[in-house]
Amino acid sequence: MTPSPVATYRLQFREGTTFETAADLAPYLKKLGISHLYASPIFSASPGSTHGYDVTDYNAFEADLGGDAGFLAMSDALAKHDLGLILDFVPNHMGVSPKNKWWEDVLRWGADSRYADVFDISWVAEKILVPVLGKPYGEALETGDLHVVLHPERNWLRFDAAGYQLPLDPRTFALIFARLEHGERDRLLRRFAVATPAEIDELRERLAEHLEEAEFADALNAAIESINADRQFLHELHEAQAWRLAWWRTAREQLTYRRFFEIADLIGVRQESRRVFRESHQTVIRLARERRLDGIRIDHVDGVADPKAYLGDLRQAFQSVRRSPMIHIEKILTGDERLRTSWGVEGTTGYEFITALSGLFVDPAKEEAMDRIYSTFLGEEENLRAMIAKQKRAIFHRNLAGELAYLTSEAIAVAARGLSTRDLGADTIARSIVEVAVALPVYRTYVSVNDGVPTRDAAIIDETVEEAQRSRQVEADEPIQFIGRLLKLDFEAGEDVAGALNFTRRFQQTTGAVMAKAVEDTVFYRYNRLIALNEVGGEPDHYGTDVDAFHEAMRIRVEDQPLGLLATSTHDTKRGEDARARLYALSEAPERWDGLVQSFAQALSAYRKDIEPGLVSPDAPTEWGFYQSLLGVLPADFDPENAEQRDGIAQRLTAFMEKAVREAKRWTSWTSPAGPYEDALKAFVAAALDPEKSEGFLPTFWRDAQPFVVAGALNSLAQTAIKFAAPGIPDIYQGTEFYDFSLVDPDNRRAIDFADRQSAFEGGESAPDLLDHWRDGRVKAKITAEGLAARAAAPDLFTRGAYVALEVTGAKVDHVVAFARIAESGGPAAICIAPRLALTLLGDGATRPMADPATWGDTAVAIPEGLRGRGARDLFAESRRELGETLRLSDALSALPVSLMLVD
Structure with a gap:
């Protein structure tokens, strides 16, 4: 029996998991209060994959994870503890790898392959491009990088x-057999010259039988050696071959x-084909x-042609x-x-919930001050929207130039x-496509063969065209208007409607990549004003909101996705x-943070190097972002004198900073690393993490940052409490209890020490007792467990129950x-109370994440009429x-800084 959804627990398979x-974690997850294990991709993936999103076989469990037997044992263990299973599934793309049999068959036979319609390939092109050479083709050929080989296992x-390695078209084996000095030469030459895809197994058997004869094997090896010496x-x-x-x-x-985004090793899959859908979903069904x-x-639902x-x-x-399994x-x-x-x-996987929380905990009243000190440190003012537009253009023109060329051809x-429109040239069309993508405010629209142009999308397209025209990046309005017509299928002739549909399908599959690569994977590493806002789905210039905006976002959740996931951390x-x-606490005291940054910059000035004029x-x-990253990564119980702890942080932060500057693509990049920089x-x-080089910088940093550390812990507890009372299903990313x-x-x-986490639950301390030891994180885990227990007691209340702002x-x-969660007709109810703007609330000198009860003064919450006179149990404070x-x-809030009450 499928358990009622209470909470999911995301587990990252591979890398030792x-x-x-x-299966071994099942008892722990049950004790914690989880209802569903939420597994990262577990199907067969490219060799060495660390994530599984480069799936190579939708119908085979990854052997390195335990294969079929291992999956069944895990499934049985989950069922034994009444835990459900949610699988992360990747319909949009597959890994380009010799392990992918469908891809191998397409490379082998080209358009004649029975899998030719599986992948989103332009068969108008003469060859399937395989861009894997480390140097230009001619140079690779000349230097002996290319060979014919006889695979020893196959x-x-x-x-x-x-x-x-790539497969050869069996029909071209005849070219190789022409050099074979053996009695079977002519027979094999003729047989393979007329080979068909249906005969592949028979052909393999024939060749294998011949290779059992030493004389034939020697002759074939000699022919291969001769071929490899002949560059021409x-x-x-x-x-x-069908590939190049x-x-x-x-x-x-x-x-x-x-491709998936700009990754050539991930090829798009045509799920719009019924046969492709059927064959790729056999196992999950x-x-x-x-x-x-x-x-x-x-995964990446915006990538499929028609979500x-x-x-x-x-x-x-x-x-x-x-x-009827849940679909997120x-x-x-x-x-x-x-x-x-x-x-x-x-529902969704919950990024919009993170955005709502950030609005709640960031102080909008201090935005102007943060702007001022950030601009002063940089020596210039940054315009986020202009930066995004610039990067969208750059990504489309450079990183996704192939996609732009395809779209331009379709439009022309x-x-x-x-x-x-016949006089519109390729350059004008291409620039117009780019400008419409730049102006598009969402990841994509949803025009389709089945639904045509939905009203909502028509409005988005019209607004986008107007914005693209205002940018004046294209001299005339007509070309941009033409792109708008394509996107709205605004044509009469069937051939033109078909062309517009082809263009629009690919455009919609591309704009998400443009947005993601420009914003999430570039601008979010450049615009470092307050990096807590640089989150997937976030908008860094939306600098905090009032409480009413949060309430409205939660009411929308009840209406649109009461069973949507409530994420606070994910793998992305x-x-x-x-x-x-x-x-978030930095937003409340920008001047204080500025003073600290100035002192940090002075302390490390000797290690700032001139690279070029x-x-x-x-x-x-980058330096401004580094200090925030350092503040964010240090554990609450960090000890600057602990060399092992310090060295671990140094390794992690060094790797992160390298990734950050390469993603920013300002002075270095993944494809062209700038060594000196x-x-x-x-x-x-x-130097910052080395006490000898920086002369005590790190202990000073940690001491001076304590007000933010304490306030941050209060924010953590508040966000945790809200998560377990908000509309939806809480999603706990591995270890984040x-x-x-x-x-x-x-x-x-990174690998999680689950044994340590399980042992931490063995004590019977209450949450108020654990607050005295808040730096070890057990108080958050206790609040998590109690929140899950509340949800298990009344699962429908916390998903479909009314959301009432108090x-x-x-x-x-x-x-x-x-806020309160109230079931219909006098049923169960819950009340959640959590602090916000913690730094200001706690004041100077706070040593634990809780305001003195007297601090609240006359502050009170009004109780709705229907709940008055009823008993309430505070789960966290146990009162x-x-x-x-x-x-x-x-x-x-006299015993704990947060409260979640179940009303009888």
Whole structure:
């Protein structure tokens, strides 16, 4: 029986975490109060994959995780403890790898392959481009990097490019057999020359049988040796294939298949094809039928051609086996964008919840001051929106040039048939496409064959076209208006409508990549004003909100996705939830932080190096970001004198800073690392963490940062309490039941010491007792367990129950958020009270994350009429009270800084 959804626990498989690991964790997860294990991708992936998103076989469990037997044992262990299973599934793309049999078959037979329609390949191109060479093709050929090899295990001929092997078209084996000095030469030549895909197994058997004869094997090896010494023949053999090897740098301009973002090793899958959908979902549907699958998380749903149609097909496939597992989608909602309820899913994976929390804990009244000190440190003012627009253009023109070329070709084909558009040139069309993508305020629109142009999307397209015209990056309005017509399918002739649909499908699959690469993977590492806001789905210029905005966001959740996930940390977040919570506190005291940064910069000035005229390392934005990253990563119980702890932080922070500056793409990048700049940055980070080099910088930093550390811990507890009372299903990322001060991946995918976490739960201390030892994180874990227990007692209350904002009055009204969850007709209810703007609330000198009860003064929460006179049990403080008209915070928060009450 599928358990009621209470909370999910995300586990990152691979890197030492296997099916056996998960099975062993089942008792702990049950004791914690989890209802569903939420597994990262577990299907077969490219060799050495650390994440599993480069899936190579949708219907085989990863052997390194335990294979079929291991999965079944894990599934049985979960069922034994009444735990459900949610799988992270990747429909949009697969890994380009010799391990991928579908891809291998396409490379082998080209358009004749039975899997030719699986991948989003442009068959108009003469060859499938394979950009894996470390040097230009001609140089690779000349220097002997290319060979024909006889694979020892497959007993089959393959083409080797400096260790990267590709299949040869069996029909071209005839070219190789022509050099064979053996009696079977002519027979094999004729047989392979007329080979077909249906005969592949028979051909393998024939060749294997011949290779059992030593004489034949020697003759074939001699032929291969002769071929490998003949550069011209190797080139001719290469040219006879359906694929073409190329220098890796060629991928951004000439790639002949749709990629995931800009990653050439991930190829787009055509889930819009019923056969492709059926074959790629066989196993997940079977698992649902066998009651081994209770939910599915769809990765990058914006990448598939028609998300609504895909999700409808998925729901229908589950219903065909009489099952209805939960469906959650990785979908980033921006601005006032809302989840499309017509998609029929339980909800998103919860990035918008992180954004709502950041608005609650960041002080909007101090934005101008933070702007001023940040600009002063940089010596210039930064315009975030202009920076995003610039990076969108750069990403589309450079990193995604191949996609832009494809879209331009599609658009020109339609334009050429119109008398008013036939004069539009390729350059004008390309720039217009870019400007429309730059102006698009969301990740994508959802125009489709089935639904045409939804009203919401028509409005977005119209607004986008107007904004693109205002930018004046394209001299005339007509070309941009033409792109708008394409996106709205505004044509009469069937051929033009078909062309517009082809263009729009690919444009919609591309704009998400443009947005993500420009914003999340570039600007978020450049614009460092307050890096806690630089989060997936976040908008760093939305600098805090009032409490009413948070309440409105929660009411929308009840309406749109009562079963949506409530995330605070994920495998993709830029930093751990408790690191963000600490950094939120900076927003309350920008002048204080500025004073500290000035002293930090002075202390480390000797390690700031001139690289070239006008460039130092670290440059000002990077240095400003470094101090925030250092503050965020240090554990609450950090000891500057502990060399082992210090060295561990240094390694993690050094790796993060390298990633940060390469992602920023300002002075260095992944594709063109700037050695002197990066070496100087590494030396700077090393000096900061080395007490001898920096003459006590780190102990001083830690001492001076304590007000933010204490306030950050209070923010952490508040955000945790809110998470377990908010509408939706709490999602706990592995290990974050305790403090999580991780940096971006791969730092946030480090192995978790679960034995240590389990032992921490063995004590029977209450949350108030644990608050005295708040730095070890056990108080957060206790609040997590109690919050989960509350949800288990009334799961529907916390998902579908009404969300009621509670009125707060008194001196500290700006420092509290309070709300109730109320079931229908006098059923169960809950009240959550949590502090906000913690740094100001605690004042100077605070040593623990809790305001003195007297601090609250006359501040009180008004209790709704229907709850007055009823008994309430405070789960965290382990106390009871009877509710009156109001509840004073000096009473409600006298034992703990947060409160979650279940009302009888």
